[in-house]
Every structure is written in C-alpha cells, then in structure tokens.
Amino acid sequence: MIDRPRPIIGPDYLVAGRYRLQSKIGGGGMGAVWLALDRLLNRDVAIKQVLTTAGLDEATARAVREQIMHEGRVAAKLSHEHAIAVYDVVLEAGEPWLVMEHLPSRSVARALALVETLPPVEVAQIGAQVADALAAAHAAGIVHRDIKPGNILVADRGPEVGKAKLSDFGISSGAGDPADHQDGIITGTPSYLPPEVARGAVPTTASDVFSLGATLYTAIEGQPPFGFDDDSDAVVARAAMAQIIPPTRSGVLTAALLHMMEPAPQRRPSMAEARDEILTAAFGPGTAPYILGAPVRTEDGTIPAWAARNSASGQRSPHSTPLPRPHRQHAGAQAAPQQQQRLGSGTGSGGGFSSNPGAPLAIAAGLLIGLVLVIAIIIVAL
Incomplete structure (x- = not known):
C-alpha cells in the first residue's frame, strides 16, 4: 500500500x-x-x-x-x-x-507564574466552582484523574470574565467504559497525585478530591504539597508516603484543604462535601448562590488583576455582588459607631457644616459685638 x-x-x-x-x-x-x-x-x-x-x-x-x-x-x-x-x-x-x-482565559498555572501566590479568598471561589463541576462529573460516573493548575481556566475577557472552568478530560474514565487502567501504571501529574495512586492504585472520585485539594494548596502556598523537585520519581515517592509540607498561608481554608488531602481515601469528603466545606470556611453557610456561577472576585468585589486583561481588572463585574464576609461582621459592627461619631463631632476643618444647632446663634452674636466695637471706635475718633 x-x-x-x-x-x-x-x-x-x-x-x-x-x-x-x-x-x-x-x-x-x-x-x-x-x-x-x-x-x-x-x-x-x-x-x-x-x-x-x-x-x-x-x-x-x-x-x-x-x-x-x-x-x-x-x-x-x-x-x-x-x-x-x-x-x-x-x-x-x-x-x-x-x-x-473556546474560553479566552488564563490558567491558574499561568496566574501563578505571574503573581506566585493567590489570596485564600480567591482560591476558595475557584475551588468551590471547580468542585461543583467535579461533583456533577462524579454523579455522572466520570473521574477526571488529572486535576492541576494548568487544567483550571479563568476567563480573562468577554462576558464570562473571572469565571473558573475545569478543562481537559483527556485521561478521564467514565462509568460503563472498558477498564483501561493497567496495574502499576500511574496516571496523573506527580505533584498532585494522591498517595494511593502514587502507589499504583486505580484512581477514584476520592483521588480527584485529593488532587483538587493539592491544586488549591499550590495556588495559596506557591508550591505543591510535596515541594518542587526536577526528579519526578522523588515526587512520586513523597506522594506515596503522603509527605505533605504543612501549609502556612491557607488561613481559614487550612482545615478544609487538609481534609481533602487526607492520606486515606475513605477519610476524605465527597466532592460535594468538599465544595460546601470550602464555602463555609471562607464565606459562611448558605453562600453558594453568591459564589457559584459568579466571577472570581477580590474581597471588595472587583475582578483580580491576574484574572482579567486591560480595563476589566480592578472593576466591579455587572453580574457580581460584593463577597460575603461572615468573619468580618463583628469588626464592621464596631466600626460603624466610630464612623458616626467622627461624622457628628463638628470639629473638622474645610468649611463643612457643623452638627451643633447653637452654632448659627453664636456666629450672629459675634458679628453684632464686632459691629458695635467698630461704631464706638468711629465715634471716639470724631
């Protein structure tokens, strides 16, 4: 032929x-x-x-x-x-x-190359959105098997700017598909492998939970949970022994991430539970409607600079609302009376209106006294 x-x-x-x-x-x-x-x-x-x-x-x-x-x-x-x-x-x-x-976007991996680390409040939004997609995938019998920063995209322009989406099901497995896993063959990216997969086990939905946790850890900490190493075999060995570097920057997300990265698969939450734990830890219970389907936002409700191009960064999305801040409610309640006290003090300069109702009378009396003194001086001079 x-x-x-x-x-x-x-x-x-x-x-x-x-x-x-x-x-x-x-x-x-x-x-x-x-x-x-x-x-x-x-x-x-x-x-x-x-x-x-x-x-x-x-x-x-x-x-x-x-x-x-x-x-x-x-x-x-x-x-x-x-x-x-x-x-x-x-x-x-x-x-x-x-x-x-086609999603005009920037991957989380690319964002990390630009800014090194992302704030936990922004990572929490990305994590909750991707976990929601993976929960639907798991319900359909799909295991992704290669969750990593390069496979999470955030739209950087257009009508969906700021929205996170999971991509690349290239090595996924689906319910009803013939088994394509061979014993001893490791599938996935070494830096985000759960211990059981690093030891050669078949990836499961619990494996996806670990890999998402490892990906979010990397976005916050600036390095994968097993550290950087050019020797992929060394990384796989550390993954197999679950040698996770303790996080130092994850703040309110620490417990949720460590739960997702439990060494034993049966101790990890389901993907839906992981989504809810992330949302509750970062924003409080019942906040899913404010986070899912919405663009990733900074604490003040604007699109992060790393997630948008040109004029979109630093601007409030027309489809978004300020982020819920359950952990700041007490501080905000204390600040309000102080602000009212400052506004009502009447001691500021710059021509502002005084809050003292007797001020106009005092001013009039002062003018009258001044006028009398001027007349008296004129009479003496004459």
Whole structure:
C-alpha cells in the first residue's frame, strides 16, 4: 500500500469541511490546541489536534485515536457552567479532532507564574466552582484523574470574565467504559497525585478530591504539597508516603484543604462535601448562590488583576455582588459607631457644616459685638 502524504496543518486549514483553523493557542500531552471558526454556526471554537500517528505501529496509532475519541465521549457526558463544554469529535485525514468551547482565559498555572501566590479568598471561589463541576462529573460516573493548575481556566475577557472552568478530560474514565487502567501504571501529574495512586492504585472520585485539594494548596502556598523537585520519581515517592509540607498561608481554608488531602481515601469528603466545606470556611453557610456561577472576585468585589486583561481588572463585574464576609461582621459592627461619631463631632476643618444647632446663634452674636466695637471706635475718633 502506498502511503499518502499527510496534509500540512496550519492557519486556514479546514477541518472536516467545517472548522477553519486560525491560530495555535496551546498544547499538551495529547496534541496541539487551535482556535478555529465554526463556519456552520459562525462561532469560535477550540480544537484539539491529536499528535500525528505517523511512524507509529498500527496498534499504537489505533490506541492514540481511540484515546481522543474516548476523551470526547467522556467529556460530552458533562454539561456544567464550570466545565469546558465539548461540542463534537470529528475525523480529519484519518485522525480524530476534539471540538470544544473556546474560553479566552488564563490558567491558574499561568496566574501563578505571574503573581506566585493567590489570596485564600480567591482560591476558595475557584475551588468551590471547580468542585461543583467535579461533583456533577462524579454523579455522572466520570473521574477526571488529572486535576492541576494548568487544567483550571479563568476567563480573562468577554462576558464570562473571572469565571473558573475545569478543562481537559483527556485521561478521564467514565462509568460503563472498558477498564483501561493497567496495574502499576500511574496516571496523573506527580505533584498532585494522591498517595494511593502514587502507589499504583486505580484512581477514584476520592483521588480527584485529593488532587483538587493539592491544586488549591499550590495556588495559596506557591508550591505543591510535596515541594518542587526536577526528579519526578522523588515526587512520586513523597506522594506515596503522603509527605505533605504543612501549609502556612491557607488561613481559614487550612482545615478544609487538609481534609481533602487526607492520606486515606475513605477519610476524605465527597466532592460535594468538599465544595460546601470550602464555602463555609471562607464565606459562611448558605453562600453558594453568591459564589457559584459568579466571577472570581477580590474581597471588595472587583475582578483580580491576574484574572482579567486591560480595563476589566480592578472593576466591579455587572453580574457580581460584593463577597460575603461572615468573619468580618463583628469588626464592621464596631466600626460603624466610630464612623458616626467622627461624622457628628463638628470639629473638622474645610468649611463643612457643623452638627451643633447653637452654632448659627453664636456666629450672629459675634458679628453684632464686632459691629458695635467698630461704631464706638468711629465715634471716639470724631
């Protein structure tokens, strides 16, 4: 059989007669990600191109193709406002392409490269939103298996600016799918592996809980729970022994994060419980409606500078409200009378109105006395 030359993939290339490639916007273990125009619906989409299987033996090439088709099937089961939507899986030049929602965004990994650490109040919002999406995924029988800062996106412009979304179900497993895990084969990113997976166990929903906790820990502390190390085997070894570096910056989230990162899977909360623990610790009970579906905000209700481009940063979102502050209510109640006392003191300068009702009479009396003295001086002079 004569091998046909493979097409050159680049800008303006038309995929499946429908998706016009525009520019490369990312990449990963499975291949490049392109921004493309869906000519049928006239909207921007993101398309993940599988790395070429040229040069691979047929069995390996088939496995690669099946993997991306599997990703499409698994991700298409999930529809959630905090998860990247999958629209289509198509074949082009014998290779599968995954068509997804395009979210102009910055990953948490990229944000950390810019600012090193994120405030716990902002991490709590990201964590609650992603946990809500994962709770829905777990209810649908989906285990993500690769939660990390690079797979959490925060929209940095457009109508959804500030909203967090989970991406990349590339190594996910779904209920009813054939078992694809081999004993002793570790799946996931070493820095965020739960101990049982680092020891070779099959990932479960409890594994996702640990990995999300490790990801949020990293965003707050500025380093993964097992520390930095160029030797991935050393990181896996520390993960297997659950050698977590005690957090020092997590504040009110400390207990919730350590619960998520319990060494024993059965001691961890479910993903829905983890979401609720994060919300309660940071904002108080019953605050989910203020956090879920809303953009990530600073304590004063503005979009963080790291999460937005140009004029959006530092501005209040038209779809948001100030964050609940249950831990500051007492301090605020004490500050109010002090502020009222300052406003009513009448001792300030600058031409402000006095709060003393007798002040106008005193001023009039002073003017009258002054006038009498002037007249007296004139009479004496004459």
